[in-house]
Amino acid sequence: MAKDVVVVVQRDALPTEKESLDLLLISTTGDYPVGLYRDVESIEQVYGEEGLCPNAKILRKAKTLFNQGKTTLAEALVDKLKIVSFEPPSATSAKAATFTITFASEVPTESLAAGTSLWVRIGGDDNAIIKLTLESSVSTGAKFAALFNGAGFTKNGKNYLGSVKGATVTFTATAAGEADTIPEKVNVYINEQMSEELSISLTSEFVNGSNAKSAPENFIKAIQTFQKDIDDDWYYFMTDRDEDDYITALAKFAEASEPTEAELDSGVEDHRKFYMGQTSNKNFASTTARAAVIYTDAEFINEEPDASYTGNVAPFYPNNVTWKFKRPQNGNAPVSDGAKLISLPQLTEGERNQLLDNHVNFLTEEYKHQYVKDGTCLDGEFIDVVLGGDWIAKRMRDLLYDILLSNANINYDDAGFGLVSTAVLQALAEAVDYNIIARDAESKTGIFSITIPKYEESTEEQRRNRVMPDITWEAQLAGAIHQVKTKGVLRASL
Numbered sequence: 317m318a319k320d321v322v323v324v325v326q327r328d329a330l331p332t333e334k335e336s337l338d339l340l341l342i343s344t345t346g347d348y349p350v351g352l353y354r355d356v357e358s359i360e361q362v363y364g365e366e367g368l369c370p371n372a373k374i375l376r377k378a379k380t381l382f383n384q385g386k387t388t389l390a391e392a393l394v395d396k397l398k399i400v401s402f403e404p405p406s407a408t409s410a411k412a413a414t415f416t417i418t419f420a421s422e423v424p425t426e427s428l429a430a431g432t433s434l435w436v437r438i439g440g441d442d443n444a445i446i447k448l449t450l451e452s453s454v455s456t457g458a459k460f461a462a463l464f465n466g467a468g469f470t471k472n473g474k475n476y477l478g479s480v481k482g483a484t485v486t487f488t489a490t491a492a493g494e495a496d497t498i499p500e501k502v503n504v505y506i507n508e509q510m511s512e513e514l515s516i517s518l519t520s521e522f523v524n525g526s527n528a529k530s531a532p533e534n535f536i537k538a539i540q541t542f543q544k545d546i547d548d549d550w551y552y553f554m555t556d557r558d559e560d561d562y563i564t565a566l567a568k569f570a571e572a573s574e575p576t577e578a579e580l581d582s583g584v585e586d587h588r589k590f591y592m593g594q595t596s597n598k599n600f601a602s603t604t605a606r607a608a609v610i611y612t613d614a615e616f617i618n619e620e621p622d623a624s625y626t627g628n629v630a631p632f633y634p635n636n637v638t639w640k641f642k643r644p645q646n647g648n649a650p651v652s653d654g655a656k657l658i659s660l661p662q663l664t665e666g667e668r669n670q671l672l673d674n675h676v677n678f679l680t681e682e683y684k685h686q687y688v689k690d691g692t693c694l695d696g697e698f699i700d701v702v703l704g705g706d707w708i709a710k711r712m713r714d715l716l717y718d719i720l721l722s723n724a725n726i727n728y729d730d731a732g733f734g735l736v737s738t739a740v741l742q743a744l745a746e747a748v749d750y751n752i753i754a755r756d757a758e759s760k761t762g763i764f765s766i767t768i769p770k771y772e773e774s775t776e777e778q779r780r781n782r783v784m785p786d787i788t789w790e791a792q793l794a795g796a797i798h799q800v801k802t803k804g805v806l807r808a809s810l
Contacts, residue, residue: 335633335634336394336395336396336630336631336633337551337552337630337633337703338398338549338550338551338552339381339394339396339397339398339550339551339552339553339554339626339630340397340398340399340400340550340551340552340553340554341374341377341378341397341398341399341400341553341554341555341556342399342400342401342402342539342553342554342555342556343363343369343371343373343374343399343400343401343402343555343556344401344402344403344404344405344535344555344556344557345369345370345371345374345401345404345556346369346401346402346403346404347369347401347402347403348362348368348369348400348401349400349546350398350399350400350542350546350547351398351399351400352396352397352398353378353396353397353398353399354395354396355382356375356378356379356382359374359375359378359399360375362399363375363378363399363401369401371401371556373556373618373620374399374401374556376618376620376623376647376648377554377556377620377622377623378397378399378623379647379648380619380620380623380624380627380645380646380647380648381394381397381623381626381627381647382394382395382627382647383627383645383647383648384624384627384628384631384644384645384647385645386645386654386655387628387643387644387645387655387657388627388628388629388631388642388645389632389637389642390628390629390631390632391631392631393627393631394626394627394630394631398547398550400542400547402535402538402539402542403538405531405532405534405535405538406531406534407528407529407530407531407534408526408528408529408534409492409528410492410493410525410526410527410528411492411493411525411526412488412489412490412491412492412493412525413474413476413488413489413493413494413495413498413522413523413524413525414486414487414488414489414522414523414525415438415439415471415476415486415487415498415520415521415522415523416484416485416486416487416520416521416523417461417464417484417485417487417502417518417519417520418457418461418483418484418485418518418519418520419457419458419460419461419483419484419485419516419517419518420457420483420516420517420518421456421457421458421483422455422456422457423454423455423456423457423459423460423516423517424514424515424516428450428453428454428455428460429450429453430450430451430452430453431449431450432449432450432506433447433448433449433450433506433508434447434448434449434450434504434505434506434514435447435448435504435505435506435507435508435510436448436464436502436503436504436505437502437503437504437505437510438469438471438487438498438501438502439471439498439499439500439501439502439522440499440501440503441471442510443470443471444469444470444471445469446464446467446468446469448463448464448467450463456483457483458482458483460483460516461480461482461483461484461485462480464478464480464485465478465479465480465485466478466479468487469487471495471496471498472495472496472498473496474489474490474491474495474496475489475490475491476488476489476490477490489525492525492527492528493525493526493527493528494524494525494526494527495524495525497522497524498522499522500520500521500522501520502518502520504516530561530565531561531562532557532559532561532562532564532565532566533565535555535557535562535565535566536565536566536569539569540569543587548587550589551588551589551590551706552589552590552591552592552626552630553570553589553590553591553592554591554592554593554622554623554626555593558593558594558595558596558617560595560597560600563593563595563600563602563609564602564604566591566593566607567591567593567602567604567606567607567609567694568604569589569591570589570590570591570604570605570606570607571604571605571606571607573587573588573589573606574586574588574605574606575588577805586709586710586713588606588706588709589606590606590607590608590702590703590706591606591607591608592607592608592609592610592622592625592626593607593608593609593610593622594609594610594611594612594617594620594621594622595609595610595611595676596611596612596613596614596616596617597611598611598663598667598670598671599670599674600674600676601674601676601694602674602694603694603695603696604693604694604695605693605694605695605697605702606693606702607693607694608639608677608692608693608694608699609622609676609677609694610622610625610676610677610678610679610688611661611671611676611677611678612658612659612661612678612679613659613661613662615659616658616659616661618648619646619648619658619659620647620648621644621658621679623647624644624645624646624647624658625639625642625644625677625688627644627645627647628642628643628644628645629642633703633707634707634750634752635750635751636700636703636704636750636751636752636794637700637751638691638698638700639677639688639691639692639698639699639700640687640688640689640690640691641687641688641689641691642687642688642691643657643686643687643688644657644658644679644688645657645658646658646659657679657686658679659679660679660680660681660686661678661679663678668680672689672690674694675690675692675693675694675695675696676694677689677690677691677692701793704747704750704752704753704793704794705752705793707747707750707752708743708744708747708752708753708791708804709804711743711746711747712739712740712743712744712804712806715738715739715742715743716736716739716806716808718739719735719736719738719739720808723735728771728774728779728782728784729771730770730771733768733769733770733771733784733785733787734768736784736787736806736808737766737768737787737806739806740766740787740789740804740806741766744762744764744766744789744791745762747762747764747791748761748762748764751794752793752794753791753792753793753794754791754792754793754794755794762791763791763792764789764790764791764792765789765790765791766787766788766789767787767788767789768787769784769785769786769787773785783808784808786805786806787805787806787808788804788805788806789804789805789806790804791804
């Protein structure tokens, strides 16, 4: 029975925290769990000289990220970041694949008399057959295993040779490296036609080999394991490795983190990353997307210009600003030096042009004004374009989930399609407010368009599976110099 008096009290929601880049620093001085830090003192306790996982470089980067208050044009500063540390990466040799068979202690002696021939099929493959002929009767698993010593088979183009220890036979690939998986299945037959199977108790196991890996490749593997098993809630990252091969590997990792449309359709989650690195190699080159590198002379590399540059511009996020014309501060300079910029590299005109051709950023001085040029990724795309596009993807996805989770039912009709499309509209409208999407010079409205499908455009299969036809959109990214358009597709199951 309903009550005669009902009182509902509602409070305004607490203000949400300002959106910021999810920053991760990756150390390689020893295994230490990921942590969220909000001040340098806390970081010193772990990564300082007397800390649990000393890393002077990571500590310098952290200080530099936090200490950009004198030269940044942003209204706020970096005030939190994650740090994780892995063991120092090293190269590993290739390892061969193995297939082991362990027999029970007793075997069916009535079928294993002297002179008996057996045919053993490995992994269910009729081409991987081992023929055995018993010179004497066999009664134990160890004696049966001994028959395989020196025997071999070929599977998926790799040769395997057997060795025996006790009741276990280990077939090892004669060539090291990764191999195609062998099903853990072994059949023993007493006739060549393999129609009569011997009942024998055994277990089998396939252990894949591995290819030789360089130290940078193993570093990437450690990051991927960290992503998969511990924490993938980060976006923008830097590391303590400045060597060319590490920068190249990290840039490729970032580029590969953006899933293709086919991968998204197949269920791959979107956890794209962005990498910022630093180099003292004037000739460093890579055409990698989703990664930016800043150059400085070797004597200034400990100023950590990658962290200076990031700390100086990242606080604008999600507001879109060009990364060119920014003046990163040397966050580790003595207080007496005031707002000292990172040091100006000594470059010839030819070296400057080489860096620009390779899309490597650097501090320059023109008409007595110092700033970073050109604010680009290694493939030539502008950093702000990549960050802006990523923000749109993330925001649109979050808004769509909000709609799906907050509505008890969304009808599969034009009204339902219109409700879902509000996620696209709101994300693009917010992107206009953040200067990610350009405004029309006269109307001041955002330059974007959305195509919302109609129910009549859906197919029978789409209706049966409650999958909406695609919502497509197109927008012009902000920037007076580079007029760049971006397109997108949103798919939803109702």
